[in-house]
Amino acid sequence: MVNVVIIDYGMGNIHSVYKSVLKVIDKKSTVRVSSSLVDIKNSTHIVFPGQGAASECMVNITKRLNIDELKSVISQKPFLGICMGLQVLMSNSEENQGTNCLNIIEGTVMSLKNKLDESFKIPHMGWNKVNQSIIHPLWNNIPDNSFFYFVHSYAVEPTYTQDIMSSTEYGINFTSAIAKDNIVAVQFHPEKSSMPGLKLLKNFIGWDGNV
Secondary structure, three states: OOEEEEEOOOOOOHHHHHHHHHHHOOOOOEEEEEOOHHHHHHOOEEEEOOOOOHHHHHHHHHHHOOHHHHHHHHOOOOEEEEOHHHHOOOOEEOHHHOEEOOOOOOEEEEEHHHOOOOOOOOOEEEEEEEEEOOOOHHHOOOOOOEEEEEEEOEEEEEOOHHHEEEEEEEOEEEEEEEEEOOEEEEOOOHHHOHHHHHHHHHHHHOOOOOO
């Protein structure tokens, strides 16, 4: 039995993530949306979804949660970040002349606009192949180069290549997922990615945080 908590910090597509997780858990397990640290601490698995701006995300998290306590809980159990939930893990973002993030994964968040020529639309929106960089439990029974759905204008640049779980081509080769210890995070939206996305969510629910 698992107890999944989807962190609500006032941003993002929480309802669609909730519905997708609900599809892949068993009848004995639970999923709830919450901004309560008590609920997050009592969970077995944490999901941090979201869309939008890193600066706004950090402001909202600070208003609703104690950052130090949140970072401590994130380090203790299986954690899945989705889209903004990936970017906010990094040290900082280029957005708004520089925004400090949670600094859980060392690296930065770069603007795609500064990296791509004008032939590539921003935001990057649509289906793209995800090239798996490492063997990881979240990739179980998901073929390499499967298509996932993206909507984003920024991408992460981890300091250490061993933290990269997958990459994707869109004008440049960018990091589309990271993995470190009990933490995984993806730039794409598994809740919008049909069967591969649901399989990734199911793999996460079945994951104990060890690689």
